[in-house]
Amino acid sequence: MLEALNAVDARRWAVLTRTAFAARRAEIDALNVYPVPDGDTGTNLYLTLDAALDAVRVEHERDGLLDSATLEQECTGLARAMLLTARGNSGVILSQLVRGFAEAIAEAGVDEADAHVMADGLRRASDRARQSVTRPVEGTILTVAQAAADAGGYAAERGLVAVAEAALDAASEALAATTSQLEALERAGVVDAGAAGYVLMLEALARVVHQDAAHVGMRMEPFADDPSLRRREEWSPVGRAVDPMGAHGGGPTGEADLTPDGPAYEVMYLLRDSDEERAAQLRATLDELGDSLLVVGGPDLWNVHVHVDDVGAAIEAGLEAGRPYRVRVTHFAEQVAAHRRPATAVAVVACAAGPGLAGVFEEAGAVVVSSGPGRRASAGQMLDAVRASHAASVILLPNDRDTEMAAQAAATAAAQEDIDVHLVRSRTAVQGLAAMAVFDASATAARNATEMSHASAATRHGAVAVASKEALTSAGRCAPGDVLGAVAGDVVVVGSDLATVAGEVLTRLLAGGGELVTLVAGEGAPTGLGETVWESVRRDHRDVDVTVIDGGQPHYPLLVGVE
Incomplete structure (x- = not known):
């Protein structure tokens, strides 16, 4: 000893x-x-x-x-x-x-x-x-x-x-x-x-x-x-309704195991550029706003924790006391509801660039994270979605090449919380749709990850976009307003008409064969663009099945997938 x-x-x-x-x-x-x-x-x-x-x-x-x-x-x-x-x-x-x-x-x-x-x-x-x-x-x-x-x-x-x-x-x-x-x-x-x-x-x-x-x-x-x-079987805490803006509702709702008069949110942040006097004032201010108050640390760093209804006021108090960072807000009602939902064995978290795509993934059973050019999902957002799936194992579909690294970071962070995450490298929305189509909720996570990865990899993909500036592409020089057709991320045609360029992209993708075509119309695309494109090549590919989706994604009037 x-x-x-x-x-x-x-x-x-x-x-x-x-x-x-x-x-x-x-x-x-x-x-x-x-x-x-x-x-x-x-x-x-x-x-x-x-x-x-x-x-x-x-x-x-x-x-x-x-x-x-x-x-x-x-x-x-x-x-x-x-x-x-x-x-x-x-x-x-x-x-x-x-x-x-x-x-x-x-x-x-x-x-x-x-x-x-x-x-x-x-x-x-x-x-x-x-x-x-x-x-x-x-x-x-x-x-x-x-x-x-x-x-x-x-x-x-x-x-x-x-x-x-x-x-x-x-x-x-x-x-x-x-x-x-x-x-x-x-x-x-x-x-x-x-x-x-x-x-x-x-x-x-x-x-x-x-x-x-x-x-x-x-x-x-x-x-x-x-x-x-051991927690008694008949134990049933009082629930209460919570208004998102911080006002309490009436009686029990069954959605949140919270006391009737308790705060609705947990707010945590680290505080720099402060001092003992301002930290003491912050403690006094937060004490008036809520409960479960902790302001610890010093002399150069404090950790702040409080349960409040008014999240904005709690953060503003921190701004007056110094420089808050790593701000984390938890809504108790949502957290408790997540714990009360029955756990599933395997779930899917999918990124989606538009409301139509999000609807398709949600209908297939996935938890959706909004992500697209200019507003790509962070690792933290994907990790939150993984947690929200309430599953022991999760399949993660980034559906975008530039989101892969963040998805990998989310998977690594989830592993530290003992959540089994399998990353399927779907680099476009059409590859993600192909992967989602073979998902089997009754199969193991490893089996699903293998099958979904194969489906994603077997999907040839293309896209149509409108040039925003003059540039030199693989298919020649383009000017603002020109229509660009890409196959596997490489520009292969420059034209002036959306349907014509999209038809050329689809023809190239079908040159190697194919059984299923997926056309995803984007935000602001002309009505019927997908159908028009298919009609232009249909006579040469009568045995191919076609699915047209109103994806609503920005920047790309049309996404094309061939399986």
Whole structure:
């Protein structure tokens, strides 16, 4: 057993905590009924710590400290990173708990933290967490952190093992008691979700101290295995209607598991270019606007979290206090409704450049992200759509060559949240339509990804556009107003008539054979353009099936696909 923690031990503690959060995130999400039953506490704890550990690793690699960082550098670096990566109320409080431990170690100025330093860390962690909350409430993580700190302090004279065990035992006992301390928890029959996360963190500490993953003092069974801590089947929180502009509606709606008088939105942002005085004023302003208020950090960076109805006022207050960035707004009603929808095995997220295309993809069952030239979807927008699909596995269709990189970034980010995303490299809308046509909701994600990729790749594509400036193309020089016909992204014909140029493009695409033609008319295209183009080549291709879609996409009067 350890008598003191060094830098390697501290890193192992953090990694074991991340492992525990990853393994138990869904379980902790299910406990989440206070302050808002939005079912994301476990996920936020995991994502906060996971991102922070990655950030510290990158920073240490850059500074040449990967294998030589001191205990203080490890802890201070993680505390700073967690301030930046904190997600949700629980993530911000977790960052302050870690900050408390880091401050105790920094003040001690030691390479190894013994029982007294760790006991001081438990006390500072509890104090930091409590100070971060404008209106502390008992029966939450604050209560459990204080119980752990008190017990750890009493055990300090008996060594590090005693401190870790006493803190864990006291925290576990305090966790069980939270059910009776808050009406929302008692009504649901659960313990506080954030407090459960802190117990996992203390379990990880005890594992490190004992150097034994099978330490008998650990809570090895899931919280939900204890009938007294499982959400009651008859639990049904009060719902309420929420006006998008911030006004409350009348009675329960069944759409949002929210208290009748609680705020409708969660607002989070980081704040730079401020100072302690302005941060204090921001805290006072936000306290009048909403609840669950956290303004933590300093002296050069603050993390702000609040639940409000008036999102604009919360952000404007930040603008008066400094420079807000990484602003994130969550509408609780939408979040809770998403959690309540039954999960599907495989879903499709598709980008669409026009309302007609969006309608086709939606009718086929896809979650649609608006994306097109001049307003292409970001990785964040696609990631939000992946989450909104509420599926374990997702097929992602960018449907545009210039959106592929953002789609890849979204897939990578989703993987970090344990969502299985398969990127189908559909580089045009017609390739995306071909891929969507073979989607089978009853098949596995891997099987769908393979079949949809084959369908996309087998679709030859072309487009018709109107030149906006003089340029030299592969088919010769063009002037503004000329009609350009492209095959596989390369201009092959320059003309003056949309139908004539489109007919030439289709003829070239059909030169290699084809069974199905898809013509997608764009925004402002002449009525009947698709039908006119098909009639011009129909006599030579009577065995080909044709589908004409009013896509509504900008910039391209006609998109052409041949399968």
